[in-house]
Amino acid sequence: MQAYVAIGANCEFKLSEAVLIYRAGGKGAFASLHRIKQADDGVPYLAPGEPLTTAFVRTLAQGLGAQVKPEMFSENILARSPDLLVWWSRPQRRVMFFGGTDEEARKISGLVFPHPALIFKLMGKDLFVRAIATISRPSPETVLKAAPYWNTDARGLVCAGSMRVPESSDVASIPGWEGAYFQSEFTHAAGAVRLISHPGGFNGLWRSLVGGKRFPVHCLTDAGETLQEFVARGSKR
Amino acid sequence: MPTTASHGRVIRYRSRGQRAHLQPHATRRPTRLPTSGQLMAQGAGLLLPRLTGVPLIHRVVADDRLAVMLAKSVVELDIAAPEDWKRAEYDPTSFTRLTLERWIKVHGDSAIRRRFLLLATIGDAPCEWAERDETKPNQLFLIVEPSEASCGCVTFGPTLDLLEKVHPQLPPTFFNLFVGALNRWIRIYDHRDAEERAEMLREWAAQEADADQYEIPDVQASIPPCMRQTALDENELAHLKDKIKDPLATKLVEAALALDRVSAQTERPELGDDIGQQLSDCNPPLPCLLALFAEGDFVAAAFDEEAQGMLEVTPEPNLIIPFDPTDSETVRDAFQVFGVACETIAAAGRLIDLMPGNDKWVI
Numbered sequence: 211m212q213a214y215v216a217i218g219a220n221c222e223f224k225l226s227e228a229v230l231i232y233r234a235g236g237k238g239a240f241a242s243l244h245r246i247k248q249a250d251d252g253v254p255y256l257a258p259g260e261p262l263t264t265a266f267v268r269t270l271a272q273g274l275g276a277q278v279k280p281e282m283f284s285e286n287i288l289a290r291s292p293d294l295l296v297w298w299s300r301p302q303r304r305v306m307f308f309g310g311t312d313e314e315a316r317k318i319s320g321l322v323f324p325h326p327a328l329i330f331k332l333m334g335k336d337l338f339v340r341a342i343a344t345i346s347r348p349s350p351e352t353v354l355k356a357a358p359y360w361n362t363d364a365r366g367l368v369c370a371g372s373m374r375v376p377e378s379s380d381v382a383s384i385p386g387w388e389g390a391y392f393q394s395e396f397t398h399a400a401g402a403v404r405l406i407s408h409p410g411g412f413n414g415l416w417r418s419l420v421g422g423k424r425f426p427v428h429c430l431t432d433a434g435e436t437l438q439e440f441v442a443r444g445s446k447r
Numbered sequence: 448m449p450t451t452a453s454h455g456r457v458i459r460y461r462s463r464g465q466r467a468h469l470q471p472h473a474t475r476r477p478t479r480l481p482t483s484g485q486l487m488a489q490g491a492g493l494l495l496p497r498l499t500g501v502p503l504i505h506r507v508v509a510d511d512r513l514a515v516m517l518a519k520s521v522v523e524l525d526i527a528a529p530e531d532w533k534r535a536e537y538d539p540t541s542f543t544r545l546t547l548e549r550w551i552k553v554h555g556d557s558a559i560r561r562r563f564l565l566l567a568t569i570g571d572a573p574c575e576w577a578e579r580d581e582t583k584p585n586q587l588f589l590i591v592e593p594s595e596a597s598c599g600c601v602t603f604g605p606t607l608d609l610l611e612k613v614h615p616q617l618p619p620t621f622f623n624l625f626v627g628a629l630n631r632w633i634r635i636y637d638h639r640d641a642e643e644r645a646e647m648l649r650e651w652a653a654q655e656a657d658a659d660q661y662e663i664p665d666v667q668a669s670i671p672p673c674m675r676q677t678a679l680d681e682n683e684l685a686h687l688k689d690k691i692k693d694p695l696a697t698k699l700v701e702a703a704l705a706l707d708r709v710s711a712q713t714e715r716p717e718l719g720d721d722i723g724q725q726l727s728d729c730n731p732p733l734p735c736l737l738a739l740f741a742e743g744d745f746v747a748a749a750f751d752e753e754a755q756g757m758l759e760v761t762p763e764p765n766l767i768i769p770f771d772p773t774d775s776e777t778v779r780d781a782f783q784v785f786g787v788a789c790e791t792i793a794a795a796g797r798l799i800d801l802m803p804g805n806d807k808w809v810i
Contacts, residue, residue: 211559211789212594213547215540216570217514217587222541223505228498246498254498279576 228256281381288329288348289441290381295332296441297384301325301345301425306416308360310397314413318420319395326425329354330387331366331440332379337387338366340440343427350438355430356405358415360396364403366433366440371397404431506538513571513587514539517772521546524779543569554786555793561809562601562796563735565633566594567785573718573769576761577725585771589781590764591633591788593733598636604671604741605804606699611673613696614687618673624703626738628710629795632788633765636734638674641749642666669745695801702798710791713784716768729763736795742807 225246233239242259243266249255281290289296303324308315327345331338339357342348356362361369373394376386399405399412408415408429415429435443518539521527527546535541547567551559559565571579573588580586607618626635645666652661679687684700691697718726739746766788770781799805 211551211556211563211565211567211591211792213544213551214566214568215514215544215547216568217517217540217543218510218512218571221507222544223507225498225501225503246503248503249497254501254503256496256498 225254229262230256230259279380283381285347286384287381288437293333294441295379295381295384297330298342298348299328299330299388301327303423304392306392307395308397308416309395310360312398312413315396315416318417321420323416323419324422324425326355326358326427326430328357329437329440330384330391332387334379335370335375337368337370337375337391338440339368339391340366340433341427341430342437343430348437350436350441352437354433354435354437354440355427356403356433358406358412358425358430360399360405360412362403362405363400367400369400407431504541506540508538508540511539513585513772514543516585517569517587517778518542518546520772520775520778521782524775524782526550526779526782550782550786551789554789555796556789558793558796558800559789562799563599563792564594564597564810565591565735565792567591573722573725573767574729574761574764576728580721580725583721585773587770587772589766589768589770589785591766591785592762592764593735598734598737599810600737600739600808601799601802602739602742602804602808603802604739606802607671607673607740609693609803610696610699613691613693614679615673616676616679616683617687617696617700618671619676620678620684621699621703622674623678624707625795625798628703628707628791629736631710631715632791633735634732635736635738636746636750636753637738638666638670638740638746640734640753641746644749644753664745664748666745666749669740671740674740695803698801699798702794702801706791706794706798709787709794712787712790715766716780716784718767718769722767722769726763726767728760730757730760731763732765733757733762735765735792 228244228246229241230244231239231241241262243262244256244259246254247257283290286297286299287295288298301324303322305320306318306323308319310316326341326343327348329340329342329348331340339359339362340354341357342352343355344352356364357366361371363369368391371394373390375390376383406412406415406429408418410418415426419425433440518527521543522529527542528549531545531549532542535545547569551567568590569587570590571587573590603622606621610617610621626637629635641664645663648661648663652658652663655661684704688697688700688704691700734750737747737750766785768781768784770777772778799808
């Protein structure tokens with residue numbers, strides 16, 4: 211009988227196989243898979259090679275995390291892969307906190323504001339946020355807008371700072387990620403990015419929205435990409 | 448850094464200015480001539496690349512609180528051997544694994560390995576996909592399940608024929624003792640599972656318009672007639688045992704009784720509703736042993752068909768023993784119960800060794 215211990219996140223990785231890759235300059239490559247054996251003196255050595263199979267590559271990919279535990283999807287999930295989770299949230303009123311050195315912003319910190327519909331993209335622990343001008347579920351062709359928030363760069367990437375991010379990145383963690391985003395302080399603009407279009411500027415817009423019911427979507431600026439592109443581009447611009 | 452081991456001789460070139468040291472009696476030769484070592488053939492040239500210095504194990508340690516508590520408990524309870532601490536490279540998880548291996552070894556590992564492919568795991572969830580119960584942060588589980596999704600096999604036919612000659616009621620008595628004892632700890636797939644499968648197929652077929660077109664095996668008709676006898680009760684068997692003259696039949700009956708005694712030494716732990724809830728989405732446990740009457744019989748056919756769907760959903764482990772590493776009494780009980788399970792499986796393995804017609808199923 212074999213014995214195994216798996217308590218918490220602790221685990222042992224035993225050397226079991228080695229992949230040798232042979233290249234012919236630019237003329238392709240092939241790989242062989244070698245089991246690892248142990249000599250009498252304990253030193254590991256490579257056993258004879260065998261051709262690499264797609265089944266092995268699949269197993270390897272699973273070991274690297276390319277495996278998603280079965281999850282029930284709610285209506286707001288837009289895309290899901292082993293590395294990616296994209297969801298959408300309806301326009302709603304939320305409390306916002308402003309910190310940093312901007313006195314004007316700090317005056318309206320902790321108040322309730324209307325927000326546009328938002329698209330969140332989670333890649334590992336990187337959170338990206340975009341806005342949309344519509345209130346219905348977006349389609350792949352929906353043109354995205356820049357999220358009208360500080361600490362969010364031109365790619366939509368959120369500077370997490372001291373944000374308390376959830377441990378997991380699964381469907382069940384979505385409320386935790388949205389909560390973490392809005393419960394942390396917005397402190398400064400992230401790079402040279404035009405977040406909104408409003409005569410009073412960023413502070414002017416949010417000041418005008420205190421206690422408001424609906425976010426003026428005409429104040430959103432184009433992000434220059436569709437939802438399809440946002441999902442497909444990964445973390446690159 | 449990988450290096451290459453050479454089974455042949457390695458030619459080493461002297462560095463510039465370094466002269467060969469000649470033996471005093473050797474004839475002086477011009478230095479440009481190759482040495483005999485350089486002239487010797489290099490051997491077969493078939494080399495096994497050695498990975499000297501490459502670590503065999505990497506460990507990820509995120510939170511070893513429970514592993515440390517368990518390691519401490521098993522040392523205090525004399526379940527672990529303190530010298531394993533060094534072998535485990537001072538890692539509590541490895542130490543616990545070595546302790547588990549040691550425990551299995553003293554509870555019949557060699558007999559178990561001959562006939563069963565099993566895996567014992569200590570973890571913090573009762574099965575692979577179950578979420579950890581956060582309300583019980585100290586709860587661990589010792590679980591047993593088939594490894595490699597395969598099971599052992601035993602053929603009863605020749606044994607039942609032999610026992611029937613001794614007494615007509617002995618075949619079902621022996622079968623019930625064997626299967627009953629083992630089923631307390633691990634799942635056996637036998638003719639009753641095949642019958643259940645056939646019954647389910649009959650129910651499905653009955654809902655179809657052309658129900659009479661389906662061929663469903665008649666399991667009852669395929670069961671050996673000797674199995675239709677009533678099994679002997681405990682007293683009857685004790686009375687009969689001393690009268691058996693056939694030495695192999697005597698050994699078989701004694702081993703079956705011993706198996707039953709070992710198995711009944713303790714009870715399986717009761718699992719609470721909370722654990723039942725965690726396992727609610729699981730399939731039934733995978734069988735650890737397939738009990739046939741003859742090779743390729745109707746039980747084997749039913750098993751082969753049913754086995755195709757057994758892994759569609761994560762199966763429940765065969766044995767689940769919950770315990771709390773901070774409570775040494777529960778740790779002792781868990782290892783004791785697990786020890787009885789191991790000894791039962793080992794006794795079954797040794798009994799299969801005695802049963803005629805089972806040489807083929809040695810693993």
